Amino acid sequence: MKSLSSRPSREGEPAVMRVELRPAPFDAVAEVRDYRASGGISGKSGATSIFIGTMRDFNEGEEVRNMTLEHYPGMTEKHLEEICKQAENRWAVHDILVLHRTGDIEVGEDIVLVATWAAHRGDAIDATRFIIEDLKHRAPFWKKEAVSEGERWVDRNTSGYLSAD
Amino acid sequence: MSIIKVKFFARIREEMGRAEDQLDFRHGLKVSDVWNWASGDDEIPEAMLVAVNMEHVKGDPELKxxxxxxxxxPVTGG
Incomplete structure (x- = not known):
């Protein structure tokens, strides 16, 4: 699934968004490098903010062997695009790249990449944080983990801070 | 198209034993009526999330x- 669109950012310049669901493994760092090299990044972007989520080998005190990520085809893409549009309306970002895995995922594989580019760090960092938090709490994805006793659905995402879990 | 298409995901899909279904539309049909038809429950469980035409909805809206x-x-992506 691919989506590209251009619309004015707060600075009045066209912004680019790319949202993709990936059924196969990807290297998030390489994806950022390739996106920059593809010319998708405006020369005006002085700040790049990147969040990468990677599959852990433990959750809720148990070893996790692998997992499956279910999604709602159509709604998931639509929701991610909507989150990006909201971020673009709130912060002066030039580019947004969001990749998310689906299907069977092994320990150590990247699950999600959120990268934003802006003239200044505040807009980039805040937009990235906003996108990943909304994605975690509202985008239709569901994790099912394989643990020693079998499989289990993950009931909820954590708050994002170890101290608050 | 006088039907309502119904989809279930993740744990709910497994509990319902199917990923999708459909029922005949009637005027005044609400989300809670669809859940009652599908599950036999009178009320939608508190933690359940509902989308209509791929948009999150709250409460018990009437359907078209x-x-x-x-x-x-609850969703667990990222």
Whole structure:
């Protein structure tokens, strides 16, 4: 699934968004490098903010062997695009790249990449944080983990801070 | 199109034993009526999330002909 669109950012310049669901493994760092090299990044972007989520080998005190990520085809893409549009309306970002895995995922594989580019760090960092938090709490994805006793659905995402879990 | 398309995801899909279904539309049909038809429960469980035509909805909105209703548990992506 691919989506590209251009619309004015707060600075009045066209912004680019790319949202993709990936059924196969990807290297998030390489994806950022390739996106920059593809010319998708405006020369005006002085700040790049990147969040990468990677599959852990433990959750809720148990070893996790692998997992499956279910999604709602159509709604998931639509929701991610909507989150990006909201971020673009709130912060002066030039580019947004969001990749998310689906299907069977092994320990150590990247699950999600959120990268934003802006003239200044505040807009980039805040937009990235906003996108990943909304994605975690509202985008239709569901994790099912394989643990020693079998499989289990993950009931909820954590708050994002170890101290608050 | 005088039907309502119904989808279930994740744990709810497994509990319902199917990923999708459909029922005949009638005027005044609400989300809670669809859940009652599908599950036999009178009320939608508190933690359940509901989308109509791929948009999150709150409460118990009335449906239109051809709507797609989805029931799913709290999301866990990222």
């Amino acid at each position: 002909e051809g709507d797609e209703v989805a029931f799913f548990p």
